Amino acid sequence: MTCNSAPVNLADALRAATARLASTSETPRLDAELLMGRVLGIGRQALLLASPDTEAPSAFETLLARREAGEPVAYLVGRRGFWTIDLEVGPGALIPRPDSETLIEAALDHFGAAGPAEILDLGCGPGTLLLAALDQWPAARGIGIDASEAALAYARRNAERLGLADRCELRIGDWSEGIDARYDLVLCNPPYVEAEAELGPGVREWEPHSALFAGADGLTEYRRLAPSLPRLLAPGGIACVEVGAGQDEAVMALFEAAGLRASRRRDLAGRYRCVILTT
Ligand code: GLN
Secondary structure, three states: OOOOOOOOEHHHHHHHHHHHHOOOOOOHHHHHHHHHHHHHOOOHHHHHHOOOOOEOOOHHHHHHHHHHOOOOHHHHHOEEEEOOEEEEOOOOOOOOOHHHHHHHHHHHHHHHHHOOOEEEEEOOOOOHHHHHHHHHOOOOEEEEEEOOHHHHHHHHHHHHHOOOHHHEEEEEOOOOOOOOOOEEEEEEOOOOEOOOOOOOOOHHHHOOHHHHEOOOOOOHHHHHHHHHOHHHEEEEEEEEEEOOOOOHHHHHHHHHHOOOEEEEEEOOOOOEEEEEEEO
16 A cells, blocks of 8 residues: 655655656656756756655655656756756747757857857747857847747746847747848748657647648748848858758758758758758
8 A cells, every 4th residue: 555645755756756757758767857856946966966865845746747648848847958058948938959959050160259240040939049149159149030929938038047138139020021130140940840740759749839830841931931031141141940850952952942052960860950051
């Protein structure tokens, strides 16, 4: 017989949680530690140093049950690291993926330490690419556009918390409609998932569909973006656009047809993840 209200120490709680998450998650122990760190209000490193006899807070069970139901860890802990920054995320915000760091790497290769002066992030979500770029280049300024008020609310809080709000403007919009300036760096991680694609666990169920899906072939938004991109690039500027696995050739062709020169860059898994465009 078990008694749910009996105090459980950290070590036992983490062991039991890991077993419970084994069928939901590919990283059950890590998930359990991140959730425990969240309820204890300490980082995972500090958790690993905590006495195993520390009592597990009862709030752990609530988060664990939500994780068991498939909710992403990033939403449960409310944060996800990206490049050099930590972003607040939750329902309504696309969770930053390490793959997207490929776009920052490409921009860093192009601009070096001097960096771009003016940055435009089309579809900025919770501020992932724009805020990482502003953190990378302390003299840069930027504007982030998104069609989702919910995502922009995260972006605004992230900009404030990271001390970057005075160097960026965040506004609602339909891609570059109404924008007439030119930018040294255009960043864009558009929705590119095919409507029927199989996604990782929890993605389709929890993350905002407007940030993921782009028609039957996943290319709808690139077709909408391509014609306006040339007029957004300053002389010597580049656009770094994220693509899904296997979309690089088709996306390069779309932007080349709009008069741009295209190259591409691989992510850490060796897949072409970033299309780089110049005038
Ligand atoms: N990379 C994300 C995924 O496959 C999709 C992000 C996007 O559509 N921009 O889960």
